Amino acid sequence: MQTSLRILVVEADEDRARQIIDALVEAGWSDVHALAQVSGLDRAIRTISPDIVLIDIANPDRDTLEHLSLVSDPKARPVAMFVDQTDDELTRAALNAGVSAYVVDGLTPTRIKSVLETAIARFHVMRQMQSELDAAKRALEDRKTIDRAKGILMRQRGIGEEEAYGLLRRTAMDQGRKVIEVAQALVTAADLLS
Amino acid sequence: MSSLPLTLGFVPLIDCAPLVIARELGFAEDEGLALTLLPQPSWSALRDMLALGHLDAAQMLSPMPVAMSLGWGGLAAQVDALMVLSVNGTVFGLSRDFAARLPSHPGFGDPVAAARALAQAQDSPIRVGVPFPYSMHRLLLDYWVEFSPELDASQFEIVTVPPPRMADAVAQGTLDAFWVGEPWGSAAVARGVADLVLPGRAIWAFAPEKVLAARHGWIAENPETVSALIRAVHTAAHWLDTPRNTSLAVEILARSEHLDLPRETIDPALSGQLSPALGHAPVPVDRFLMFHRNTATFPWRSQAAWIAARLGADAAEQERARDFYRSDIYRDSLGPIGVDLPGASEKVEGAMRHATAVASSRGHMILGPDAFFDGGTFDRHPKT
Incomplete structure (x- = not known):
């Protein structure tokens, strides 16, 4: 039927x-x-x-x-x-x-x-x-951004990877923001200054 | 102080500007509201989302709250119009191929000449695209056809086409003509596939085009929020209709994530300068699109009654329809902050051939013109 x-x-x-x-x-x-x-x-x-x-x-x-x-x-x-x-x-x-x-x-x-x-x-x-799928894509993008931010810190301040990540995380905690947000701000600022 | 989050639905067209400006320039924030603007893929989807409570309020085609509240269409719900978001702003155009087959070109801006030209069309039916069955576009088309002695409704086949697809449908030959809101008329001209024939205001000089709508029950439960929203959008409409802000408004809308339209497609509607054909110099169209001038935001109960009547409502339904346009809430929200309000909430639609001074809460205000192309009037209480 x-x-x-x-x-x-x-x-x-x-x-x-x-x-x-x-x-x-x-x-x-x-x-x-x-x-x-x-x-x-x-x-x-x-x-x-x-x-x-x-x-x-x-x-x-x-x-x-x-x-x-x-x-x-x-x-x-x-x-x-x-x-x-x-x-x-x-x-x-x-x-x-x-x-x-x-x-x-x-x-x-x-x-x-x-x-x-x-x-x-x-x-x-x-x-x-x-x-x-969207979440996986976003996670991948976020990781790329955080890696770039770490790279910038390592170069500019002559520190190791772990220390660079620690710095990002501390800054994020102090400002009540997410690590990715701090990383994004850093990458944007670096792009503007380069 | 934290702001109250409010989710509003809209369709990305030029005349969603009051909502975008209310958000982007902080007028909503000033009223304690944090607006989230959610673009909707279609008017049906917007209606469903509002009716089922996924949206607090929404931009709507002016006939939608009337149709929904009278129980017509895909999803009925008690939905009221809190204010008018825009008056006029639509265009009627012909595909260039179709226009070329007419013995004479209808020109631009003259509904009588356009009716004469279309009457000579050999194609039958003439396929006309409109954005939605319950739209002012369709009501203006129906009105023009009905009151043009040269035209006959049986010559026309009306189909619904989403506005962003209108130019494609014309280019593919699926449509001979269209009635659409900007920027999609100018976009079709820019693509070289269509000529504009009439601005909407050539049929009715003061046609409520979009309204701000919300569920009847939600309005009753949230009086303060509703008033704050009306005030914020009213301020945005005032800002938009201040001539020195026009170029900045175009800039803000072009940059806004909410519209995603290039600058040159936004400019014609806001400046009232339309190119009726590709390569044609822009023609100034007075009162092409109004947000605030002449009390454009006031939800006249007679507008709702006119819409109901044109949709085929009987006398009792027309009487009910008056109440769906909430001039009472509009008055309560804007009166206390010193906004000049009209003395009455109904008018004889079509009676003003020119701008006319009428009594208002602060003395006199200028209304109109609101004439129909055929000189007709609509009075809910015709004197016998």
């Missing part, structure tokens, strides 16, 4: 689209389509005629989708968004995970709910991976 739902995933990133589709297919939905091409979204939606459209909340094309869901009458109730607005918890969960859903009228909430829950779980994993 679930498998009769036609789902459209609007996602420009091929890899992300694949991950979402895989998650949905694994959970039992087979009629899942992906749309990467954002121009002509209206035409695609007319041809595919999905029951549910899933789109990243950060995707600027949401406004276009929103318009399509209102059809021509500006007073018309939209094709319902986030399932049912009475299900606050699910709405919040979707928003936190970064997924928004547009659903055709008349679908029973329980049928939509399971699709959304699958999508939410997948979006969560993707968001987690992204933030871990």
Whole structure:
């Protein structure tokens, strides 16, 4: 019964689209389509005629989708968004995970709910991976900056690496700042003076 | 004294300037507020974030609080407009390819001539891009089409296109025309793909474009914070509309991390000098974009009623809509610090063909013009 739902995933990133589709297919939905091409979204939606459209909340094309869901009458109730607005918890969960859903009228909430829950779980994993990636990148950048700051201190004051780091750390503690902030200030000052 | 943190949502357009200035020049800090400005990828996302409490307040298209509070659109919520952030500031333009197929070019600034020129278009429907279904852009387009005898709504197909993509859509031939906020009209001209035909004010001389909105319940629970925010943004709007600050404002906005737009795309809107076509000398457009002049920030209840009426609201809904524009809170926040306030909170929209002196809390103030291109007026209580 679930498998009769036609789902459209609007996602420009091929890899992300694949991950979402895989998650949905694994959970039992087979009629899942992906749309990467954002121009002509209206035409695609007319041809595919999905029951549910899933789109990243950060995707600027949401406004276009929103318009399509209102059809021509500006007073018309939209094709319902986030399932049912009475299900606050699910709405919040979707928003936190970064997924928004547009659903055709008349679908029973329980049928939509399971699709959304699958999508939410997948979006969560993707968001987690992204933030871990970002954190790793930032840590690497920070280390480079601290290394440069240590190098500057070692050269200018003729001290060893350990002592240079100790100096950075003491300064940070005295000023109630983070080591990386002190290092950044030092590197910036050195760049300006060189 | 530590400041109260407040998170505001905005869409990176020129007319988010009052929020950026309130933060960057310390007007918010002076009111004890530490503003965090969060850019939003779309109006739908901004609406959801505000409705679900991830944002304290937000810049919104002026029809959005009306539509949301009446229960229309993707996510309904009780949201009020605390003040108007900007008046006018949008443009209607045509793709150059489309314009070239017209027997005569519509020129710039004349809605009657433009309607005549478009009436001769062979293409049907004419595809027009707007930023959002509930936008002043769309309402101005609808109004112009409805009250131009030469035009017929069935000639037009309205689609929503995110403003930064408008020029691309025109270049690809997906759109024949667009109604968009700056800098995206001038950006399309600079790319050589579009000509500007009308500034928004050619249809309505005093159209509320963006508002500062917040949840109804949050407003009721945080009266002091709300007043501080209104005062800070009002000061920023005043600063922005002081002519000697214009070049500095362009500089601040160009450097601001919040906008990420080059200087030359910010200048036309703030200086009111628009190039309608590539290589064309800039044309001065009086009152192209207003932040403070003529009490621009005042949330007129009649503006909300007009918006509701144009969205198709019935009489009862129009009556309710008045209350979504909070002129009461605006008065309570700015009256005590000596800001001149209009004697009434409603006006007959469209009645002022010229700047007009009206009664105010401190004597007289100058309002308007607020005329519609067809001379129409909107009075919520028409005399029978």
